[in-house]
Amino acid sequence: MKTIVLTNQKGGVGKTTSSSEFAYLFAKKGYKVILISFDQQGDLELQLNIGDKKKYSLLDCMQAKCRIDEAVIHQSCILIF
Numbered sequence: 694m695k696t697i698v699l700t701n702q703k704g705g706v707g708k709t710t711s712s713s714e715f716a717y718l719f720a721k722k723g724y725k726v727i728l729i730s731f732d733q734q735g736d737l738e739l740q741l742n743i744g745d746k747k748k749y750s751l752l753d754c755m756q757a758k759c760r761i762d763e764a765v766i767h768q769s770c771i772l773i774f
């Protein structure tokens with residue numbers, strides 16, 4: 694398994710956009726992809742139009758309010774967290 698982290702302390706520099714584009718391109722190439730977002734604003738979910746499918750956040754997992762598999766949203770060829 695390979696892990697790619699896109700990070701920058703500045704907002705609005707393209708982290709979310711690049712993450713979803715990379716995920717799409719890798720999934721299209723046949724890789725299994727999971728996107729993990731810690732953004733409280735939920736920009737990634739908004740961008741991928743899956744906000745209504747989200748039941749739990751990564752914080753919920755860390756606080757043991759849910760299991761990890763309950764927080765994963767399965768989306769055609771891309772898994773979104």
Ligand SMILES: Nc1ncnc2c1ncn2[C@@H]1O[C@H](COP(=O)(O)OP(=O)(O)O)[C@@H](O)[C@H]1O
Binds near residue numbers: 709736
């Ligand atoms: N390569 C790019 N060219 C032009 N605009 C971009 C590019 N990447 C992102 N944006 C735009 O910049 C804004 C911020 O991008 P976003 O991915 O939300 O940044 P971040 O996650 O770093 O806060 C969005 O409106 C997005 O559409």
Ligand SMILES: [Mg+2]
Binds near residue numbers: 708732737
């Ligand atoms: Mg963002």
